[in-house]
Each structure stands twice: as C-alpha cells, then as structure tokens.
Amino acid sequence: MKSLTALFFILPALLLIVLFVFVPLIGVLGLSMTDFNIYSLANGADLHFIGVANFIHLLHDRAAWQGVETTMTVVLVGVPATLALSLICALMIESISARWRGLFRTAFFLPVVCSTVAVAISWRYMLNTRYGLVNRLLAAAHLPTPNWLGTPSLALLAITVVVVWKGFGYGMIIVAAARREIPDELYDIARIEGAGMMQQLLRITVPMLAPTLGLLALLDAAGYWQLFAEPYVLTQGGPMGSTMSLLLLMYDRGFRWWRWGVASALAMVLTVIMWLFAWLQRHTRAVWRGD
Amino acid sequence: MSAKGVLVRVSTYAALIVMALATLFPLLWVTSIAFMRAPERFAGTPPLWPDHPTLVNMVNIVHQQRIGYYFLNSLIVAAATTPLSVLVAGLAGYALAQAKFRAHRLVSWIVMFAVLVPNQALVLPLFEMFSAVHLINHYAALILPAAANAVSIVLIQAYARGIPADVLDAARIDGASEWRTFFSVVVPLMAPMLAAVAVLTFVVSWNDFMWPMIAMQKVDMQTLPVALASIDREHYQNIGLMAAGATVAILPMMFVFLASQRYYLRAVSAGSLTD
Numbered sequence: 001m002k003s004l005t006a007l008f009f010i011l012p013a014l015l016l017i018v019l020f021v022f023v024p025l026i027g028v029l030g031l032s033m034t035d036f037n038i039y040s041l042a043n044g045a046d047l048h049f050i051g052v053a054n055f056i057h058l059l060h061d062r063a064a065w066q067g068v069e070t071t072m073t074v075v076l077v078g079v080p081a082t083l084a085l086s087l088i089c090a091l092m093i094e095s096i097s098a099r100w101r102g103l104f105r106t107a108f109f110l111p112v113v114c115s116t117v118a119v120a121i122s123w124r125y126m127l128n129t130r131y132g133l134v135n136r137l138l139a140a141a142h143l144p145t146p147n148w149l150g151t152p153s154l155a156l157l158a159i160t161v162v163v164v165w166k167g168f169g170y171g172m173i174i175v176a177a178a179r180r181e182i183p184d185e186l187y188d189i190a191r192i193e194g195a196g197m198m199q200q201l202l203r204i205t206v207p208m209l210a211p212t213l214g215l216l217a218l219l220d221a222a223g224y225w226q227l228f229a230e231p232y233v234l235t236q237g238g239p240m241g242s243t244m245s246l247l248l249l250m251y252d253r254g255f256r257w258w259r260w261g262v263a264s265a266l267a268m269v270l271t272v273i274m275w276l277f278a279w280l281q282r283h284t285r286a287v288w289r290g291d
Numbered sequence: 292m293s294a295k296g297v298l299v300r301v302s303t304y305a306a307l308i309v310m311a312l313a314t315l316f317p318l319l320w321v322t323s324i325a326f327m328r329a330p331e332r333f334a335g336t337p338p339l340w341p342d343h344p345t346l347v348n349m350v351n352i353v354h355q356q357r358i359g360y361y362f363l364n365s366l367i368v369a370a371a372t373t374p375l376s377v378l379v380a381g382l383a384g385y386a387l388a389q390a391k392f393r394a395h396r397l398v399s400w401i402v403m404f405a406v407l408v409p410n411q412a413l414v415l416p417l418f419e420m421f422s423a424v425h426l427i428n429h430y431a432a433l434i435l436p437a438a439a440n441a442v443s444i445v446l447i448q449a450y451a452r453g454i455p456a457d458v459l460d461a462a463r464i465d466g467a468s469e470w471r472t473f474f475s476v477v478v479p480l481m482a483p484m485l486a487a488v489a490v491l492t493f494v495v496s497w498n499d500f501m502w503p504m505i506a507m508q509k510v511d512m513q514t515l516p517v518a519l520a521s522i523d524r525e526h527y528q529n530i531g532l533m534a535a536g537a538t539v540a541i542l543p544m545m546f547v548f549l550a551s552q553r554y555y556l557r558a559v560s561a562g563s564l565t566d
Contacts, residue, residue, distance in 0.1 A: 001459075005469045006390035010398055013383035016439030020417070021405045027416025089310065092303050100304075106552065107311035110318065113548045113555075115498045117516040118540035121523060121533050122321035131530075133320065136336045165314065173556050197299070226411050229500045233520055247411055247501070254415050255505060267412035278407045 031264035038258035054265035066241050067249040074160050075224045081164045082220050086171030094179045109169035120233035123162045149235055152242035159230050159243055171216045178212040218281035225274055246270045324534035331530045348535035358539050361518035369496040372437045376492045377485055379438055384447025385477050405441035411501050418505055432506040443488045450484035486554040515540050
C-alpha cells in the first residue's frame with residue numbers, strides 16, 4: 001500500500017479525532033483559564049484571561065473536594081467489587097457444562113447493554129423505602145431498612161451498587177476469555193502433585209489472570225471516574241452533595257450556573273486524574289510483564 | 292464423581308442461578324410494573340407479576356409523552372452513527388495495521404491519546420463549536436463526534452494485523468485498486484470484528500446521555516434517555532408511567548443484544564487482547 005493511499009484511508013478518522021477530541025481538549029484547557037460566564041456568553045468582550053485562578057478557586061471549594069472524594073470512593077470501592085464479581089462469575093461459568101454457559105453469560109451481560117437512565121429508574125424502585133424490594137427482603141430477614149437514597153452516608157453506597165451491577169458483566173466476558181487461554185496441562189500437573197481446588201485457584205488461576213485483572217481494574221476505573229447518569233437520575237447529587245460526582249458538578253457549574261471557566265477547570269481535573277490512572281496502567285502492566 | 296465433586300457442581304449451579312436471577316431481577320420487575328394499573332397505589336411492594344395486566348401505562352407513555360418520537364430520534368442517530376463510525380474506523384484501522392508510512396508513529400500516537408481522553412469532559416467547548424456553526428438541535432451534533440471513535444480504530448487495527456499479506460498482494464496483482472481491495476477483500480475478512488464494533492457503537496450511541504442532553508436543547512430533538520430523564524423529573528411519582536418508559540428503552544437493546552450476542556461478546560473480549 002502506498003503511503004499516500006494509506007494516509008487517504010486514515011484522513012477521515014484523523015480529521016474527526018482532531019476536530020472532536022483535540023480541538024475541544026485545547027478548548028477546555030483554554031476555557032479553564034478564563035472567567036467565561038453567563039455575561040461573556042452575551043458579550044464576548046466580557047471575557048478575561050485569569051491564569052490558574054479557577055484552579056486556585058477549586059482548591060478552596062469544598063464542593064470540588066467533595067466531588068473528587070465522591071468519585072474516588074466509587075472508583076476505589078466499585079472497582080474491586082466489580083473485579084471480584086467478574087472473576088467469580090467468569091470462573092463459575094467456565095467450570096460448568098458448555099451448553100448452559102451462554103445462558104448465564106447473557107444474564108450477567110444484559111445490564112451492560114441497557115440504557116443507564118432506564119436502569120437507574122428501575123433501581124430507584126428497587127431501593128424505594130415504601131415499595132422497594134430491597135428493603136422488603138431486608139425486613140423479611142429482620143435487618144434494618146434504611147432510606148438508601150435519602151441518607152448521606154448510604155446514597156453513595158447505593159449508587160456504587162448500581163454501577164457495579166451494571167458493569168461486572170463486561171469484565172466477566174474478558175476474564176472468561178483469559179481463563180480459556182490457561183493451558184489445561186497446568187491443572188493436570190497440579191492435580192497429580194496433589195493440589196486441591198483452593199490451591200489450584202490461588203496458585204494457578206489467579207496468578208495467570210493477574211495481568212487481565214490489572215488491565216480490567218484500570219478500564220473499569222476509567223469508566224467509573226466518568227460517573228454521571230446514575231447520580232443524575234437517582235439522587236441529583238444529593239443528599240447534601242454526598243453523590244455529586246466530578247462530572248455532575250461540572251454539569252451543574254457549566255449548564256445551571258453558566259460558570260464555564262470553573263466547569264472547564266473541573267473537566268481538566270478529571271482528565272488529569274484519568275491520565276494518572278492511564279500512566280499507572282502502563283506502569284503496573286510493565287511490572288507484571290517483568291520489564 | 293466423588294461426593295465432594297457433586298457438591299461443588301450443585302453449589303456452583305445454585306450460586307449461578309441465584310446470581311443470574313438477582314442480576315436480571317431489576318430489569319424484569321420494571322418491565323412487569325410497566326403492565327400494572329396504578330402500582331403507586333399499592334400499600335407495600337407491588338407484586339412480582341401484574342394480577343390484571345394493562346396497557347394503560349404504555350398507552351400513556353406513547354400518547355401523552357410521545358415516547359415513540361424520542362425513540363425515533365434515538366434510532367435515527369444510532370442508525371446514522373453506526374455505519375459512518377464503522378467505515379471511518381475500518382479504513383483507518385486497516386491502513387494502520389497493514390501500511391508502512393512515515394507518519395505512522397504520529398498517527399498511532401494520536402489515536403492512542405484519543406482513547407485516553409474522557410469524552411464527557413469535552414462537552415463545554417463542543418457546545419460552543421456546534422453553536423458557532425448552528426448545528427445545536429441537529430442530529431449532526433450527535434452523529435459527528437461519535438463518528439470518531441478511537442477505541443473502534445484500535446480494535447479494528449488489532450484484528451487487521453491478522454490479515455495475511457499474500458491475500459492482499461494477490462488482489463493487487465489482479466489489478467484491483469486499493470479502494471476495491473478494501474471493499475472486496477478486506478471488509479469480508481474483517482467482517483466479524485466490523486460487526487462487533489458496529490454493535491458496540493450502536494449500543495453506546497443508544498445509551499449516550501450527557502452530550503445529547505446538552506446538544507439537544509429543543510424538546511422535539513431529544514433522544515430517548517434524555518427525554519426519559521426529563522419525563523422522570525416531572526412524573527417521578529407515576530411509577531407505572533416511568534416503568535413503561537424504562538421498558539421502552541431497555542427492551543430494544545435486549546433484542547439487539549440477543550440477536551447479535553456472538554459478535555458483541557467477541558468485541559468486548561477483543562478489547563482485553565489489544566496491545
């Protein structure tokens with residue numbers, strides 16, 4: 001293939017990426033260093049370069065810190081929970097008769113393809129204090145029946161549950177594919193050597209799956225950092241800002257208060273955090289590969 | 292099989308069945324509630340199954356809330372985004388995998404970098420850009436940004452590396468142009484991955500929420516999730532109506548998924564094997 005033809009093939013993708021990823025990214029960076037607000041929207045002259053003032057403002061903004069904390073909590077609690085469920089379901093599915101695997105795979109994967117807004121509405125009924133099924137089951141077991149979405153300490157937990165429920169099927173498929181790559185001989189040898197099931201799991205399966213799980217952890221994290229629709233529908237960021245994710249805060253500042261400078265600074269904070277995670281991904285995978 | 296082996300097998304199946312039911316339950320229950328008459332009047336938890344199934348919620352969501360209209364908007368956007376995005380990513384992914392050219396490193400770097408940008412963080416300047424060219428409230432505002440999907444390019448590139456060079460050379464010796472080689476030889480060879488990426492793109496477009504909410508300021512142009520969220524703000528208490536709305540959004544995706552499962556799942560697991 002000639003260079004020119006190859007570039008011609010790549011050109012549409014390149015143009016679209018530059019136009020809709022690079023230009024807006026530079027735009028966010030630029031906006032984050034201005035005082036763009038509702039007045040500048042009406043009159044372009046009312047727009048000033050203010051350097052890092054927005055970022056300094058965010059450093060003193062309790063809501064911004066809470067946004068980072070909220071989002072990070074969902075990542076730090078949600079990712080291990082998602083990984084554990086993905087791993088357990090994948091291993092169980094791979095261990096059963098092939099004719100039933102498709103059925104369970106479909107069941108666990110369906111939430112992944114469902115509209116987030118629609119599943120959030122469904123979960124609001126599951127978690128409702130009066131007619132929700134969750135509290136009914138808890139009551140039947142004589143456990144406390146809290147107001148999940150109305151209590152600051154519990155609302156974020158409830159949202160994390162929804163996020164994990166919607167996400168673990170994706171990881172399950174990836175882990176199952178990786179599990180199939182482990183040669184059977186390893187398990188045969190282990191059995192001859194007298195290793196029990198638990199030992200096979202801890203000494204063969206988990207170490208062999210470690211790189212996949214590591215990659216998955218960071219893929220899931222990249223998704224969870226961008227938490228938006230679930231708190232938007234379930235709690236609108238409340239109660240008392242306890243579920244206000246970074247993107248929800250950006251949306252609130254940007255499209256409710258038209259404070260685009262501050263909102264863009266929040267977008268930059270999110271982007272940099274995600275890059276740190278991407279860097280961590282490359283770093284940890286290199287460690288696993290041993291180079 | 293030993294007694295212990297039987298026990299492990301039985302408990303594995305039991306655990307899987309319980310977990311599968313727990314996973315599906317919220318989706319099935321909301322579908323069931325959609326066919327109940329005034330579920331909010333139940334003193335406690337609505338039953339799992341409607342005693343007297345009714346279409347009244349469905350009729351309301353379609354007639355009063357014009358859900359079919361938003362459904363059509365979503366369908367138009369997803370149906371336009373998918374082929375465009377797959378074509379763009381297919382051409383680029385194939386060229387990146389099979390051609391050597393000077394800017395190769397730069398282009399690969401640009402694509403990898405684009406994968407790492409959280410696209411929801413870009414909505415503010417995107418809004419400015421589309422306002423400037425008067426494309427806010429047009430389908431193009433949703434279709435064009437989604438057409439540049441770096442993840443699709445990476446997936447297709449990884450797959451296209453597996454195309455044997457002699458197959459391509461044979462086509463060229465026969466005098467086929469690069470363009471014809473792509474459509475008559477490469478596309479059929481990449482069909483499974485292209486189909487997988489197509490389904491992924493369709494689902495992502497169908498479920499997208501934040502950017503469509505910002506870009507579609509006119510009610511008439513709203514997509515299904517956006518309309519659903521705004522109906523929800525107003526009719527929060529009307530459980531039957533909202534359940535019907537959620538059902539309308541969930542069921543088509545279930546059918547798309549069940550019909551295309553084989554390709555869809557392949558795309559998801561291919562994501563773990565790249566680079």
